[in-house]
Amino acid sequence: MSTVESPALADVLRHAAAAWQLFREGRSLNRSMTTALGARADLRPAVQDALYTAVRHLAANEYIVKRLAARAPAAEVAALLAVSLAQLLSERHSDYVVVDQVVTTAQSSPQTRGAAGFVNALLRSFLRQRASLLPELQRDETVRYNLPRWWLERLRAEHPHDWIAIAEAQQQVPPLILRVNAARTTIGAVLAQFVEHGIAATRVGAQAVWMHQPRPVAEIPGFNDGDVSVQDAGAQLAAQWLEAAPGMRVLDACAAPGGKTAHLAELGATDVTAVELDKARATRIADNLRRCHVTARIVIGDAARPDMWNEGSHRPFDRILLDAPCTASGILRRHPDIPWLRRPADVAQLTTVQRELLDALWPLLGVGGRLLYVVCSLFPDEGRVQIARFVERHTTARPLPLPVAQMLPTPVAVSAWNGSPLPTMHDGFFYALLEKTG
Ligand SMILES: C[S@@+](CC[C@H](N)C(=O)[O-])C[C@H]1O[C@@H](n2cnc3c(N)ncnc32)[C@H](O)[C@@H]1O
Numbered sequence: 200m201s202t203v204e205s206p207a208l209a210d211v212l213r214h215a216a217a218a219w220q221l222f223r224e225g226r227s228l229n230r231s232m233t234t235a236l237g238a239r240a241d242l243r244p245a246v247q248d249a250l251y252t253a254v255r256h257l258a259a260n261e262y263i264v265k266r267l268a269a270r271a272p273a274a275e276v277a278a279l280l281a282v283s284l285a286q287l288l289s290e291r292h293s294d295y296v297v298v299d300q301v302v303t304t305a306q307s308s309p310q311t312r313g314a315a316g317f318v319n320a321l322l323r324s325f326l327r328q329r330a331s332l333l334p335e336l337q338r339d340e341t342v343r344y345n346l347p348r349w350w351l352e353r354l355r356a357e358h359p360h361d362w363i364a365i366a367e368a369q370q371q372v373p374p375l376i377l378r379v380n381a382a383r384t385t386i387g388a389v390l391a392q393f394v395e396h397g398i399a400a401t402r403v404g405a406q407a408v409w410m411h412q413p414r415p416v417a418e419i420p421g422f423n424d425g426d427v428s429v430q431d432a433g434a435q436l437a438a439q440w441l442e443a444a445p446g447m448r449v450l451d452a453c454a455a456p457g458g459k460t461a462h463l464a465e466l467g468a469t470d471v472t473a474v475e476l477d478k479a480r481a482t483r484i485a486d487n488l489r490r491c492h493v494t495a496r497i498v499i500g501d502a503a504r505p506d507m508w509n510e511g512s513h514r515p516f517d518r519i520l521l522d523a524p525c526t527a528s529g530i531l532r533r534h535p536d537i538p539w540l541r542r543p544a545d546v547a548q549l550t551t552v553q554r555e556l557l558d559a560l561w562p563l564l565g566v567g568g569r570l571l572y573v574v575c576s577l578f579p580d581e582g583r584v585q586i587a588r589f590v591e592r593h594t595t596a597r598p599l600p601l602p603v604a605q606m607l608p609t610p611v612a613v614s615a616w617n618g619s620p621l622p623t624m625h626d627g628f629f630y631a632l633l634e635k636t637g
Pocket of ligand 1: 434452453454455456457458459460474475476477480500501502503522523524525
């Protein structure tokens with residue numbers, strides 16, 4: 200617990216509450232934060248910490264407010280409560296400092312001034328009843344696992360044996376995993392350099408290194424030179440399993456921000472086309488390729504409309520990577536806002552998009568070529584069921600075995616590098632490798 204009685208906490212809570220309101224209107228946490236911060240980029244680390252703490256306690260906060268308030272507060276007031284209750288629940292600062300600073304924040308704005316007394320009373324009431332409320336919170340599953348009811352029920356129905364382990368693992372702070380650039384250096388050399396800098400790290404995959412103490416990328420030796428990149432260990436399996444050799448025509452169909460494109464090129468692919476629908480995100484592919492000293496052809500376009508970007512190109516692809524848009528239900532450790540932004544109908548809508556992408560890309564693959572389908576989702580409709588239906592529709596598709604098809608982010612890694620259990624090193628993914636037979 201810190202007892203920093205800095206007046207800056209009021210500033211942090213004010214900006215975090217403004218971002219929280221945008222987030223609850225449906226924007227991602229990161230976008231909301233950027234908008235709310237405006238010119239106050241100096242506050243970003245503190246506001247980010249406050250926001251992620253709040254999202255990790257979202258269900259608890261809603262429960263407490265419902266339990267202690269006679270009626271639902273206005274959005275501006277609810278946002279102040281969300282960010283300050285999370286501070287109290289996580290014991291980041293002393294109780295007194297949090298209450299004092301959030302009341303100051305409430306008084307500083309005409310929209311919340313009238314509710315400053317209510318905020319003060321609710322937080323004090325929580326503190327008085329904390330001892331009895333905390334066990335009550337644990338008894339409610341949506342609060343304990345911090346998930347919307349529909350999401351929790353889906354997870355339970357689809358993973359009846361693993362859902363608790365998954366839900367618990369998804370609440371952990373994720374490890375920082377690096378990908379070593381095989382075109383420039385080796386894991387041994389990177390680990391030796393880390394030892395020189397006093398950085399503790401362990402190899403957890405073919406090119407994957409776990410950095411025990413996370414730090415900003417600019418402070419990671421070799422990051423700016425492209426020797427290492429940040430990429431989850433599960434995501435690193437894509438380029439590894441696609442086996443794209445020099446000279447092969449390779450398509451990365453949904454490419455931004457280009458982590459897998461760069462990895463394909465680092466492993467020796469010399470003819471990679473990276474397609475991305477979102478123009479702004481596509482610029483990040485170019486940035487990543489440049490930093491990693493590798494190249495690929497970047498196309499801004501809809502991968503489901505190859506007539507728009509593959510015209511005149513008669514040579515079929517030898518390899519296709521489809522890292523499809525999905526619910527991202529496997530990466531909640533890194534994006535805890537996801538379940539609160541999704542609606543139940545999103546699953547079916549994304550399943551349709553994935554099906555259209557698969558059907559549109561399959562004709563571009565040459566006979567004997569391979570398509571690797573990836574989603575960072577745990578919902579079978581986006582993974583196992585999607586691919587089973589695809590194989591039914593396409594008699595030329597033959598699924599090839601992979602070491603792991605479904606990776607669940609359970610507390611112990613299923614694919615530990617040397618066979619010994621490690622803390623979960625990968626997010627949740629589904630992979631399928633399909634060969635074209637005719
Ligand atoms: C899961 S992310 C890809 C991550 C990327 N492969 C990496 O490893 O860095 C999916 C990407 O697909 C893009 N996308 C969605 N629909 C698309 C489409 N129809 N055509 C091309 N890109 C699309 C999204 O904008 C998003 O950048």
